[in-house]
Amino acid sequence: MTTRSALAYCLAGAALLAALPFLLSQGLLNAAIQMLIAALFASAYNLLCGQAGMLSFGHAAYFGVGAFATVHAMNAVGGAGLLPTPLMPLAGAAAGLVFGGIAGWFATQRSGTYFAMITLAIAELVHSLAPHLKGVFGGEAGLSTMRMPAWGYDFGSTTQVYYLTLGWVLLSLALLYLYTRTPLGRLTLGLRENSHRLRFLGYNVHGMATLVFALSAMFSGVAGGLQVVSNESANYVLFEPALSAAAVLHAYIGGVQVFLGPALGAALMTFFGYAVSDLTRSWLLYQGILFVLVMMFMPTGLSGLIGAAGRLHGRYGLPRAMPAFVLALGAGAAASAGAVFLIELLQRLFSQDYRSLLRLDPEAPWPPVELFGQAWHASDPLTWAVPLLLLAAAGLLAWGCRRTLDRLAGGGPVAPVRGAKEELA
Known part of the structure; x- marks a missing residue:
């Protein structure tokens, strides 16, 4: 596929997403918002897993940290001043970047299975501490907030929230793609293919891995912030292992070798969950079967x-x-x-x-x-x-x-x- 045809397909997809509020009911539009958030989260995860070759089992930690940072920011500034409601996901991005940089510095000291276990341990640590730190995470009840008017919009309708989410998701995906075209993005592939050769050539492999980890966590924090803007609440369940597992599942079902593959997998599986969960009790079993079949017979995913x-x-x-x-x-x-x-x-x-x-x-x-x-x-x-x-x-x-x-x-x-x-x- 040529660059021109790929761009044409992307523009057509963006146009279709922009037209969804005129085609879907309010209930389905809520599902579309969750699909967009899941697509961004899976794409952020794929920067670490698919591009850099570092398999993380605890990426929900950075999604949740970004969500709670956005809740506190919305309650602190009231959606006005330098951080109005449309810019609130920046708080999630900043929190994800900082926490991801700290966690990534420790996690990237090791590679392979040890790296995966460290990421899982960090996520489990946050998940176990969150219910007890009531001042930060609100305990079992969580924290709530409200979207405030800004820039002439009240953000009281699902349609306005959808377009806000769509704008952030498209911007984030564009930035992630531009990163892959930079020299640093090219070196990120080297982390996956042969990190020993990069070290031999004089590159700071640990510093590069930490940076990639932090960037992935930053965009995961944006996704968590959008989740809060949509739901106006956050609970410690955002740190549950199921959310980390969903990121892995979505990325590999869509295909980690193609940039938009994880986004495709996340959108399809999120829609599948909304469409099928009310029809059968076995919908999680179907997800598991699909994942196994993809891994066995289509290792390149649905995009492949x-x-x-x-x-x-x-x-x-x-x-x-x-x-x-x-x-x-x-x-x-x-x-x-x-x-x-x-x-x-x-x-x-x-x-x-x-x-x-x-x-x-x-x-x-x-x-x-x-x-x-x-x-x-x-x-x-x-x-x-x-x-x-x-x-x-x-x-x-x-x-x-x-x-x-x-x-x-x-x-x-x-x-x-x-x-x-x-x-x-």
Whole structure:
């Protein structure tokens, strides 16, 4: 993809995001705000993990510190003066930068697994101390604040908060991208590829790693500040390990090798959580399964899959590549339908409510399970045949996709598109 086409896609995406308030309800617009914040947090994390190759398991600490710094700033200055409401995330950025610089100085003394464990220990330390430092973190109740009018806006509507969040997210992503184009950003890749060679060439590797850590924490603090501006409150649960795990999951599902990959993964998974959490109790299981599948079969993430499809299109043309695309999409849809059917059926059969019904009358036949608007009997072979047939159809379609790609390549394996072939199949 050329620079001009990439810029065109980015501008089109920004235009679409700017139009969302006219297309979505207020409830969905709130979800879009959370998607933007998650995208910024994942991109900030990817600066440390994807660009510098330092896997952190405690990045929620800097998100939370930025959030609480923003709460205190909003309560202290009232959204007026030199720090009006639209500039409040700067307080989160400053707090994230300072705390990230201190924590990063200690954490980057080691590398690899030891670095990851130090970041986890720092985050757990903050998480355990937060409920007891009531003057700073508000105890278990947390702290609350209010958005105040500034620059002619009252920030009382979800639409205004959305545009404020969008502006900060786009600005932060632009700054992160510009950083990757600087000489220091190029050296950041050297930290990931061969830090020993950088040290041999005379660079201060520990100082560079600390700086990258602090910058990543700074943008994480911006994301935490936007969270407070949106919710007007902060609680110590912002330091929970689940938030750090979400950053890792979003980054790797989207693809850490592509700049906007983590943002894509965070947006999709956040939307997935909002859309599916009200429909099923097993939505976290689906997230875990998706993460495992991506790590096993698509290590480059969803952005890598999109890139592979683009390479196939560019090499063979749309008419010749279309059968492979259709078969791949059909295999994915059939596999998803079969897996969802099987998981939801088993979840209901093993639920506490269903087992209580069985205990009421052990001699009676098993009651039917309501699923997708229809009653399914566990003793009926058709109930189990449906998901198995869907999974079998998915396997058959995947095999057909692989054969189609082989025919496109002339009947044998093709080295230039092997990654695309594996990812689509």
